[in-house]
Amino acid sequence: MKRNDKQAGKPVLKLITCAVAGASALGLASVAQAQQTLNIVSWGGAYTMSQQKAYHEPWMEQTGDEIINLDRSGNALAGLRAQSQAGNVTWDLVDMLPADAMIACAEGLIEPLDHDELLADAPDGTPPSEDFVDGALGECFVASIVYSNIVAFNTEMFPEDNQPSTIADVFDVENFPGKRTLLRKPINNLEWALVADGVAPEDVYDVLETEEGIQRAFAKLDTIKDHVIWWEEGAQPPQLLADQEVAFGSAYNGRIFNAMVSENQPFEIIWDAQVFELDGWVVPTGKLDKVKDYLHFATDTQRLADQAQYISYGPARYSSSDLVSVHAETGIDMMPHMPTFPPNFATAIQKDDEFWADYNDELTQRFDAWLAQ
């Protein structure tokens, strides 16, 4: 009898165990689907921090996903190509410049995006294709910010009645003595050299497409060559300016803003002839399903406006501009620090990605040879 009882009891027990195991397995599966890990590649520093606060943290709170930041955007194209050739793409979403995105897109490394399908409408119902600024939506690219390459100076290194204000002043070592630090690449420097030499900002790329234009730009750079320390990492110019190693430094406007506001450095930005460009997201091939919900969230109107509380880069959506408010830490008004603020924007140059896609290799080689002379 006893033995029979036991045997009779066993299947029941088994059934229960099975049911429990099955249920928990199902439960686990559904949880696992919601709680995935996203490897997001970006630029690091203050910029990644602004993304963390504006998009990552709210998203992780909402969904329970885990987001891992990788500071690899500096070499994102090389990384994407290497991962794709190795057949093991580990990045889920990459922050990248539109020029690199064009190349990656042509190589099939990243997904083409249907913007109106994937992205959120503006609060008033405007579709994304009309809500994003010009050039913000590439075949495989969606911009999140507008940032700017500017030259900044340390106000303490010039007398109060003789502070520089234009890009021509940067090339004027007589009236504005002191070392300059510039990016060790032809990009921006050639544009600025031409503007300082009298070319109108809107004609810069037409002039640069001619051999005479290139010679003219290099000749102008020759005049300050002996006064330049060349930088390669974005963190260098604010540091060199703060140490008074240099009087002028070309930099990303957000870094200078950060040093001015958070570290009280006596810096001033020369907005004249700022070279602005976009920066935003691309999705590595095969990752679209995994990240499309996040992408939808991170590029909506409110998120882009939120990001501007943490860093002085302009949102890439028109509908976000009106929502830009004050700096999260210090409470100062962000608007005058935005590249797109009208007084700052008067003589702005939009970086010509196609020009640089064509001529960057050759001009970089020429620039290096010029440096070595």
Added chain:
Amino acid sequence: MSQSPSVPLTTADGVPLKTSLRRAVRRSKVKAFLLVSPLLLFLGIAFVMPIVEMLWRSVDNPEVSTQLSRTVTALEGWNGDALPDEPVFAALVEDLREGQAARNLGLLSSRLNYEKSGMRSAINRTARQLRAVEPPFREALIEINDTWGELETWRLIQREATPYTLSYYLAAVDRQLTPMGEIVQVPDHLKVHVGLFWRTFWMSAVITGLTLLLGYPIAFLLTSLPLRHSNLLMILVLLPFWTSLLVRTTTWIAILQSQGVLNDVMVALGVIADEARWQMIHNKAGTIIAMTHILLPFMILPLYSVMKTIPPSYMRAARSLGGKPFLSFRRVYFPLTIPGIAAGGILVFILSIGYYITPALVGGQSGRFITNYIAYHMQTSLNWGLAAAIASILLFVVIVFYMVFNRLIGVDKVKLG
């Protein structure tokens, strides 16, 4: 008395001794091989394969021949004197349509852009507008982008249609092919690599000389001081050797920069004026100082291991035979240390030729090496073929140095500790 040769020696179980010995030797050989096979496998995967891959990449040229296969076929027999005919343009349209659909035109356009700036946008822009293109294709394509109307473009496509190319090697030594197929130097304003190669070699030689000059007395002290002191000295040599390379490099930045420790001290002492601070970093001097310090242990340790084996009695003998100190050093001690000098020298020289991070951080513009350019082509310009070609040339130079060294000194004389 002696055993007849026809009766072979046998072991206890009757197997001929010779066979038994051979078996034993083979068994131990197999064992030894099995023991080193993980290492061999590791070397094969981590060392030999990457080098082979690098060499292969420096000549590999698949882009034009595979992605423009129809165009290349249509171009066969074209003599290059006048623009090709309509069938070639039609073939190009078909190739580009296919590439656009498969989204793999990027590598092709990059490849051609290395040889001729403007090809990237020519191909990409044309591919985007192909949907609206109708025959005659020749006029239509030239309308989209006038690059297609240039003879040079078509000669380039014809030239690069081979599956292997020397273009990367030519570019690595500042040469190029003319449309006529002659090898010429690139214009002066584009010359970069040869100068960097030379700079890398002479600066490495200077660094090697300096480490020898500084390291020789230290190694001598290490062998001649009483044990208590020499141990302390050894620790002073090894401590920086064990410290992170980045820490040592950045320390030099803190010391040498114009607002740095050394300049501050000299200004405070009145040696130099505040406005005339020395520029000791972000130039050649910075690279030489920092690398000499970083590579010093690689000179001291081989020297030390050789000097340790020289009995002190040799010098005493030389002195007692009437040699003045310098003469006995030059005639007796110094020749005995040459294997150490050679080992340290070749080690430091080869290491500095391949050094990358220190010149990048403290070299500024004038103190950077060819290795920094390899990194640039790997990470930024993504011209991996050119990076591979430059790296292969470096590898070749190192092998030549090694062979010359082997001929002159003999590798077997080298002791590394």
